[in-house]
Amino acid sequence: MENNSHWALLVEYLEKTEKIPGENIKGKVDYKEILNTEDFSLFSKLREVRKKLAEENGLPVYAVCTNEQLAEIAKRKPNSLAECMKIDGIGQGKAEKYVPALLECIKSQSKDEPGANSSF
Numbered sequence: 001m002e003n004n005s006h007w008a009l010l011v012e013y014l015e016k017t018e019k020i021p022g023e024n025i026k027g028k029v030d031y032k033e034i035l036n037t038e039d040f041s042l043f044s045k046l047r048e049v050r051k052k053l054a055e056e057n058g059l060p061v062y063a064v065c066t067n068e069q070l071a072e073i074a075k076r077k078p079n080s081l082a083e084c085m086k087i088d089g090i091g092q093g094k095a096e097k098y099v100p101a102l103l104e105c106i107k108s109q110s111k112d113e114p115g116a117n118s119s120f
Contacts, residue, residue, distance in 0.1 A: 031071050042109050043074040049105045053098050064098050065090070077106055 032040050047061075047070060054061045065073075069089055078084045080103070081095040090099070 029067065029071075031067065035071060035074060039071075039074040042077070042106065043071055045105050045109055046070045046074060046102055049101050050098075053101055057097075065094070065102070070102075073102060073106070077110070078103070079106075 031043055035043055046065075047067075050061050050064045050070060053059075054064045057064070066089065069087055072087045073084065076083070076087070078086075081099050084090050084099045084102070085092065085095050
C-alpha cells in the first residue's frame with residue numbers, strides 16, 4: 001500500500017461592495033474627496049514642501065511624511081513642533097528635521113487666505 005498525499009486549496013474571491021469615501025479602486029485614498037477645499041489646498045502645498053525636503057535629503061517622500069500625516073497636518077493646522085508630534089508617526093526626529101518647513105508653509109497659507117486672521 002502506497003502513502004499518497006494530496007493537497008487541496010480553496011480560493012474564494014469576495015466582491016467589494018462598500019465604497020469607502022475617498023478610496024479609489026486601487027485602495028489609494030483620494031484626499032480631494034476627504035478634505036475640504038481649504039484643507040486640500042494646504043495639503044497640496046505641504047506635498048510640494050515635502051517633495052523639496054525629500055530631494056534635499058536624498059529620501060523618498062514618504063520618509064519625510066506620509067500623505068496621511070500631511071492630511072492630518074492640513075486639517076489640524078498646528079502651530080508648533082509639539083502639536084505636530086501629536087500626529088501618529090511624527091516623532092522628535094521628524095519634528096526637528098522637517099516640521100519647521102511644514103509649519104512655515106501653514107503660516108504662509110494662512111496669510112494668503114482672504115479674510116484669514118493671524119490667530120488660529
